[in-house]
Amino acid sequence: MRMSGLHGLGVSNGVSRSLPAQRFHRGWNMSRMNTQYLLPPIIKCMYGHMVCITCRSKFTCCAICWGPMSGDRNLSREKLAEVVRFPCRYAFSGCQMRMLYTDKPDHEDLCEFHPYPCPCPSSSCRWQGRLEAMVPHLQDEHKFITELEEEETRIVVEKIELGDAQDWVRMQFCFGFHFLLVLTKQGESNGRDQLFAIVILIGTRKQAEHFTYHVKLVGHRRRLTWDATPSPIQEGIDTAILNKNCFAINLSTARLFAENGNLTVHVTLQCCLLHPCDY
Template sequence: MQCHVGHLVCSSCRPKLSCCPTCRGTLGNIRNLAMEKVANNLMFPCKHKQTGCRVSLGLNEKAEHEEICEFRPYSCPCPGASCSWQGQLEKVMGHLQHVHKNITTLNGEDIVFLATDINLPGAVDWVMMQSCFGHHFMLVLEKQEKCDGHTQFFAIVQLIGSRKQAEHFAYRLELNGNRRRLTWEAMPRSSHEGVASAIMGSDCLVFDTSIAQLFADNNGNLGINVTISVVC
C-alpha cells in the first residue's frame, strides 16, 4: 500500500496506522503495483521462523502456509473448556498439568478409559491422558444432546503433537461386554487439528444411549478399552 505521495506501507502495518508514518499524510487503500510485482519475485520466511519453521515462500503462498504451519502456536486441547491458552508444543503438557490438574494420566499402550455417570443430563465431557511410546494422548468422550432429544456419545483420541507425529500412530477404541463388542480404529488427531471437526463429522466412535447402556455397568459407568500402536 502507499499514501497519496507514494510512501510505502506494508499490508501488515496498514491497519495499525491512521496516517502515513513518513509524511503524516492521509492513508488510503492505494496499492503499489510495481512493488507488488517485485515482491512476487522474492522469497519470504514464514512468520513462525523463530519457533522452528525453515520454509521460505512466495508472497502469494505465504499466508496460506502460515495458516497450517506446524510451528504455529498450539491451543489448549481440552474440549469444552473455555481456555484461551496458546503456546508451543513442548509447553502444552506443562499447561495441562498446571491448569487442568483434574485430568488423570494413565501409563501404557493398553488402558481402560472409565467414564463415570454417563446418565448425567445435558452435555458432558470426559477426558483422560494416556502416556506411551514417549508421547501423550488425550482421550475424549463427549456426550451431546440433540435438539430432538436424541443423545449421542463421541469417543476419540488426540495426540499432543503435530500431524506428522500423529501419522506414526493408530488407536483402537473398544466397548466390550455382555458378549458384545464395538470397535473403532483410526489415526489419532493432532493437536492442531483438534477433535471438534472430527466429532462434528462423526469421524470417531459414535454410539447412542441404547448402545451405551448395553456396555455400561449398573452404576452408569462405561469402560472403553484404549490401545495405542505404532504404525511402521
C-alpha cells in the same frame, strides 16, 4: 553488483533471499506496531510511501509524511514480491520454512510452530503456547487429568443416563509421545445424546500419521470396535467431531453395552513404526 530497486525486497543478483523481519519492517511498514512483511496489495501515499492493506484500513493519512493516501498500488513492488520467498510468521518460534507470499496463508494455518490453545475440554483456560510447553501446562494446571504410561487403558463412564454435557479425560504416554484421550457426552437438538471418543496426539500432523488407536465396547454377546488415526493437536476436539474423525455412538446404543448404568470404553494405542522415536 546489486540490482537497482531490489534491495528492499532482499533480492540480489537475481537470487531471492529473505531479510530479517525487523529490517524489512523499518523500511517497508507504515506502523511500528506491524511487524509483518509488506505483502501485496501494496498501497502508496501521494509521495510514494508504501503501506500494507491492513495498515491502510487503520490510517487516513501517511504515518511517515502525514500526507494523504492516494489509494494507488505499487505494482512494480508487488511484481517483485512475487519472486521472493518470505519466512513464516512463526519463524521466531522455530519455523524455518520460506515460501512465496501466496502460499503463506495456507502454511501458517497448519504450521506446527504457531501457538496452540489449551486442549482441555469444558475449560475456561485461556493458555496459549508452543507444542513442547503443552504437556507441562496440562500437568501443572489441570491436575484432574489422569496420566498413565501404557498402551492400553479403559475409561468407565458412570451413570451414562445422568447429566447433560460431560467430559472424561486421560493422558497416556507411550511410544515416546503423549496422547490425550477424551470421552465427551453431548446433547443433540433432537434430544438424543451422543458419546464421542477422541484420541489426540500432542504432536504434529505428520507424526500423528504413524499411529492408530482402537476403541472397543464389549457387552453381553456384543462387541463394537473402531479403528482410526489420532487427530493432531492442530485440529482439536471440536474439529475431530465435526470431521467425524472419532468414535461416536448415541445413548440408546451405549445402553446395550452398559452394565448397571456404567459404560466401559477400552482404548488401545498402536504404532506403525518399528522405532517411533527415531523419525
